[in-house]
Amino acid sequence: MAPPNNRRPGFSRRAQYGLFISYMIAGGGVLVGAVLLLLSMFNPPAYAAVRGAFSELVTPIASGLDWTRRGISSVPGGISGYFGVRGENERLRAEVTANRVLVEQARSTTLENRRLRQLLKVRDRAADPVVAARLVYSTASSTRRFATLNAGSWQGVRPGQPVRGPNGLIGRIVEVSPNTARVLLIQDPESIVPVRRLRDGLPAIAAGRGDGLIEIRSAGAAQVLFEPGDAFVTSGTGGVFPPNIAVARVRRRSRDIAEAAPLASPDSLDFALVQQPFFPEAGPTTGGARAPEAAPR
Incomplete structure (x- = not known):
């Protein structure tokens, strides 16, 4: 036997109240939509004020929901970033160790060059x-x-x-x-x-x-x-x-x-x-050869 088309919630008061409330919400939504539609057509300034009021009410809620969504979605990134930072720290430590060796080599090379310059009496010229x-x-x-x-x-x-x-x-x-x-x-x-x-x-x-x-x-x-x-x-x-x-x-x-x-x-x-030029031209010599002293008689 086929079930009847008109299904009733039976004798459950909760089901009856739930169905009634859903009908009321749907009817209220239709009524509010119709009012807003008529208001936007015949009184746009009033419709803009109503829309601004709704925006003021909805914006904090939307911001809170967005903040919650961002916080939840950032949890996996934070976890992966934590492990990534650990790997990056290990890589940087290895690089610092390698650079320390290079710095020591450069320092020893500089000291050796300084010692060789002192031995060779090499003097760096600077253009004044x-x-x-x-x-x-x-x-x-x-x-x-x-x-x-x-x-x-x-x-x-x-x-x-x-x-x-x-x-x-x-x-x-x-x-x-x-x-x-x-x-x-x-x-x-x-x-x-x-x-x-x-x-x-x-x-x-x-x-x-x-x-x-x-x-x-x-x-x-x-x-x-x-x-x-x-x-x-x-x-x-x-x-x-x-x-x-x-x-x-x-x-x-x-x-x-x-x-x-x-x-x-x-x-x-x-x-x-x-x-000044790096190697300025030598000027004329002012001092000539020293004249020999006269022999005493």
Whole structure:
């Protein structure tokens, strides 16, 4: 026998009350939805106020539920992060131990070099600064690249002295007047600077191109591969530019001749430092040979 279509909850008061309450909630929801729909159609400002009130009531509850959800979902990540931190700590400890060995080796090498220098009586030369002057003019749009300093012979500036900025080499002095000096920039086609590659000491020549860039050419080896980011510093060869001044950085990968960008741009500098040459030229001797004393009669 088929069951009847109209199912009643029977004589259970709880079931009857539950069914009645569900009907009331459904009817109330339909009524509230209809009221809100009519309110949004005929009175949008009032509907916006009601919506804002509901948002104010619902937002703290939603925030609390979201915080609870995030806290529960972060438990597995916290556990895995704990074990990951332990592994990372072990790796860092091993790295510190290996670095300690390298530091001890470097320290012993430094001490050995110092002892050998003392035995050989080797003395490091340092280029003394002459004056800090303002860069008042630079030819950025011409094929010849020059700059002008507001310091000259009255301030101790002489031709051949190197000029550098905080980021690297700028050029060298070529002309001097009492209160101004002309600087040949390293981007000029007539500029040639002996350099070396920073990562392996490869000797090279940095020559200006006249378009704001520099060409790096190997000074000895052939088929040299230049990688992007290779940094070049002055080598001290020639006795003009002191060693270890930043010059340029290679822009793209190439072989034999690399295109590099200078690290110091005179167009963005206000001041520059004029230094003594690394090996200044020897001046004329003032003392001649001592005259022999007259023989007594």
